[in-house]
Structures are given as structure tokens and as C-alpha cells.
Amino acid sequence: MTYSITELAKLAGISTRTLRFYDKKGLLEARRDPENNYRYYDEAEVNQLQKIMFLRLFDLPLNQIKKILEDSGAIQYQALCDQRKKIIAEQHRLSDLLVNLDETLATMKGASVMSDTEKFAAFKAKAIDDNEIQYGKEIRNKYGETTIDDSNRKFNSLSETDMIHLEELTNQILTKLKALVGTHDFKLPAAKRLFDLHKEFLLVHWSKEQYSPEAHRNLAAMYISDKRFTKYYEEGTGKKGAAKTLKEIIDYYA
Template identity: 25%
Template structure:
């Protein structure tokens, strides 16, 4: 009879929601090695492996790179109990922030419906729940990365977009992302005709807000791997996608110069 505390990779996939391919990738990296294999050579996992995978997924939620996660969970001083307490504290803080954002939405809906926004206090309530640190980081990023004239032009064009144009923009952006993911998974080179086609469409969406020069396009590519928020946007779909898009942006920028 099979040990109830031993699980196949298919069971682990069903429990966690991660694909078998992802679990095999974690095994290959040494991040989640199978403790043994059955007579057919299939990976087998223990209860402790399930808990280890939970920690990996927690740290991925916090945008910690896989290489750093391995160092954390393999540290001889690593304590599962202490790690869970830290995760609980972080998640509790995030829940509080999200609850405040929900309250902000409710306040805004009430204000819009009642048309009572008449003083500065009500206006400030529109932004309650957005962390001060995040706002400062966004402002600093814009100030350091973009020319003020570009920022002004981008905001001007965005302000006059209709609801229909915004929805079309979202659909186009989603199509581009899916196209890049497909190219990456097929192993297409970052400077291949297929990938550059999607990068070109991405540049076209940027062009709706301001005219991107080769230098700007190249700089945006760097930003995709330097800014954790951009990296997470791409890598949450496929690990390494942000770096792939960066290479594509660099190649596209170079093609504009020739």
C-alpha cells in the first residue's frame, strides 16, 4: 500500500496549482529536489517537501528571486515557524492596506453618486490606502527616468482618451503580452522577426502617448529588469520574460538606428 505521506509530482501539482513543468524546473534548480523516485523513475515528494514548496510560493509572492529563495530555505538557521510568522505579519499588513483601499473605493462611489466632493479633505480621501512609500517611489522613477516634456505630453494624451480607446488599449496590450509569451516559450530569439513584430506593436502603444526615440526604447528595456514592478509584471507569467523583452527592446532600438 502506498505511503500516505508520499506524493507524486502530479499530486503536488494538483495541490499547489503549479504546473508539472514548473515543479520539474524547481527540481532541476535544486530548489525543490524530489526526495526519491519510484520504480518507474517518477519523482516522489514528502510532507516536508510540500511545506518547502509553500515557502517557495510565499517568497515568490514577495517578489524574491528563485536564487535568493534557495539561499533562504537552505540556510541552516532557517525556521519554518518564524518564516510563517513573518509571512502572516506581512499579509496582515497587506490586508489592512487593501481594506483601506476598499473603503476608499466605497467613499469615492458615494462621493460620485452624491456629488458631494467640495473640499480638500474629500479630495484627499480619494488616495487613502495608497502607501506613501509607493507614491514617492513612483514620483522618483518618473523624475529620474523621463524627460519632463515627455511626462507632460504623455499625461496630456492620456487625459483625453475615451473609454473606448482605453479598452482598445488594454486589449492590444494583452495581445502583445500573449504574443511575447508564446514567442519566448517557443524559443524564438529576442531579435527574431517574430519577437520584433511584437516589440514593434508594443512601441506603437507607447507612441500613442509620446514619440519614443531609440534611446528611450532601449532605456525602457533596461527598466523592465531594473524595476521590480516591471520585472514582476512579465516574470509572473514566465520566469525570464522580462530579460527576454529587454533584449527585444534593445534589438528593436538598434534596428531603428540603422
């Protein structure tokens, strides 16, 4: 079946602007009617759009999706299988959150009692799953399966007090970093304080045996080599160059 750009946008639940953008980027090139030059899409483009939408579910960069779609059918199949794993993980995460919420509602009615550990178990599991989805492949390649599994176990065992402390550390890091973005005077007490806070943050996740200055610097290198980390620190501080400043401070003191 053939679709106009408006018809395909309606079918897929996206905007015509998105389809034009995909066309411009070479992700989904429309065919052209030779008589009026209007865009139209055949079955091949419909199938291609479905793949794009599956690959976009977890914010895979468009340039990476383009490379996948230009590769062999086997590579495309594997990429979609990877997405399937992420969807299943998300399904489990939502299921755990639903169970946790139902238990909370039952507790509020006096039907049951939850331990403090149970109250936060699903949220910690969500944080671990989110981290795996966003950065799992990269950090496992860099640090190894055992190190990341040990880190996840430690995080999952954190108490309510530990979680509150972790949130406070995160806020302090972003606040201190915001004031330092762009500085090259790393001898400032505020720069040393930022490094100490970041190290403390890591030691909430890592064991003392896992930590080393080299591991700290390697992680910092990812802050500027991986756009997702860069985006996190720039959005968290509201300043461009935040990830670069943090890396340079860690390199100076680690």
C-alpha cells in the first residue's frame, strides 16, 4: 500500500515534520511522484520507519540508527534483538514499581506493613536498570562484568539514609561544578572540594577495592567522550563545558 506523508504520519502517530527530518537525514527517504513531486511511501519505507521507531525507543542517536539501517540484515536483526531486551527490562521495572505501589497503598489502608528496605527496593532497581540501559555496554566494556555487577549489588543494598546522602552528594556536585565551569585554576579550594565530593559519590557505588585514581580518571574521560554524560552535566548545571571542567578537575587531583 502507498501512503502520502500525511497518511504515514497519522498511521505511525508521529508528525509530518519528523518524517521530513528523517528524509533530510537520509534515514527514511521518501519517493517522489513524477507528476507533482509529492512525497509518498511504499511498503519498504513503512517497514524502515517501524525499525527506526523501535530503535528510537531508548534514545539511540540518529547517526547510529542510520549506520545500523545501512548495514546488513543480520546487524539490523541484532540491533532489534537488543531493543527487545531493553523493552523486557523496562517491562520488569514497571512491574516491580506497580507491585511496590500496590503494597504502599495496602499499607496506607492498614492491610499490610512494608519494611523500610521494601519501600525503596523498586526505586533502586529502577536506577540500576536505567543505568544499564543508558551506559551498561560502555561501562561493562571499560570496567568488566564483575566490577559492574559488584557495584550494582552495593547500590541495591543501600539504606534509606545512604540514598538520601547520595542525592545530597549529587546536588552538591552539580552546585559546586556550576560555579567552576570554565575555570583553569584547579588549585582553588572549591575545585578540590568538588573532586572530594565526586570521589565520595563514587565510593557510595564502588567498593574501596574498586576505586583507584586511574579508574576515576577513566570514568571522567567518558564524561566528554559520551554525549549522554556531557548532556547530563550541562543540563544539571545549565552551563556548556560543565563535563569538560569536571574531567579536568578530576584529572588534576586523581
